[in-house]
Amino acid sequence: MPQQGFSPVTRLRYLAGRARRIDVGSVVERAKEASAQHGKALPLVVADMLYQAGVKNVGFQDYIDYDFAILTPAERATYMTHPVSNQISQKYDHPDYRGLFQDKVEFDRTFSEFLRREWMVVDAGNADDLRAFTERLGTIVTKEPVGQAGTGVHRYHAADVEDWGSFHRGLLERGEILVEEVIRQHDDLAAVCPGTVNTTRVTAFFDGEKTHILAMAQKFGRGAVSDQMTFGGFYTMLDENGHALGAGYDSHGHVHELHPDSGVRIADFQLPMIDEVTAFVDQVARVVPQVQYVGWDIVVGPEGPVLVEGNWGAGVYENKPSVTGIRTGHKPRYQAAIGF
Known part of the structure; x- marks a missing residue:
């Protein structure tokens, strides 16, 4: 321990x-x-x-x-609170390895087998490769290597590109050099919001032998490229079986009993393949054991979990009493696993 x-x-x-x-x-x-x-x-x-x-x-x-x-x-x-979470990150996420999580290109290289999607890096000499990649997939997502809360993430459709040379130069100039295939999500997630890939945030701690899942939050988008709150997204906490603990909410005072676009009742949501998700988190947590405390963003696809990214500064997702009626949080789980 x-x-x-x-x-x-x-x-x-x-x-x-x-x-x-x-x-x-x-x-x-x-x-x-x-x-x-x-x-x-x-x-x-x-x-x-x-x-x-x-x-x-x-x-x-x-x-x-x-x-x-x-x-x-x-x-x-x-x-659990953000200042305490920050102290955990500073103590248990080794500074020499944090860059593998901060830089999205390095992250994709390090965790390539768990991405389960195609990706490429734009450079000065691969305009033709970019065009072939985009036309074959139809739609792509581009990312700036360093960003947070969904910033620097964009979505493009091949059918909308008129000048491929200009498109290639634009990505380079704006720093959108990481290009990825769009993730296909499980039908149960698409039923809530089909226009956004809805991620599950699994906060976990790897103690060197065992991976402890500390909290799980299900994020839902509003049709934009990201499900982050800056794009209108919100979340609900999940129990250990992957079932929603109540309605959805965000940090701007919005509460969603129903998804505003699909009408799906958030409290009825059940994350599919929860056992596979748990096993998947254990696998990815062992890739860089020097970074022990991570907020993993995962999407459950038709065939199983897919890794989106890992956040060494894990952040905090918690119950909201006025929405869920639950007046306790997840800190005891953190204390039991980490020992503080």
Whole structure:
């Protein structure tokens, strides 16, 4: 098992950095959201948010997203938060290997056998190869090597390209050099949103012998190239059997009992092939064992799971009490697996 606890130096550096970056106006605006939604006095919410951030390792957005204003101290203690997640990443994801996850080209090379789709890298001399690749597949997805939250991801259709030389130059100039085949998703996922590849975020920790699944969230898109919130996407938490724990929600106050486009009831969703997903996560977690704590983005395809990417800064997905009625989070699982 890994060593217990976090470095106090790392903790202090993180707190100092947060203090330097604090945006008081933003904190007040978030506090107004919680005050209005839960009927709490604004000054008390502001004070509570600052206390939770400074003493309890709770991010300001965590406080809003997970309805901390209505939770008891004991309930709050069960929630995983972004500051704690960051400390885990810094301790258990070796700096020398993080680049394999940050650079999408390097990631595809490292995890090529688990991608289960075609891909290529655009360079100055392969315009003809790009055209042949795109025309054969019909639709492609391009990515900038470094990006997050869906930024730098684009979708193109061969039928829309009029000048292939210009298209090739444009990808190079914009840095969209990673080109991938569009993932085909399982019919159960397509039934919710067919226009977007809907990913499952599986947060896992590899202790050197065993892979521990800490949390699973199912993301749904709105027809755009990405299911991230910046593209209108939202998520729902899944239980250990892959069943939705409630309606969908995002960090902008939107709640979706039904998918806005398909009308599918989110709480009825069941992730197909859950046993295959669990085994798949164990496989990919062993490829780079020096990076132990990862948020894996996976899509269940018709024949099984497909790897989209891995995030060494795993981020946090949690239950939202006002939506699901569930007033506890996943932190006990993290503590049991990691030992902090």
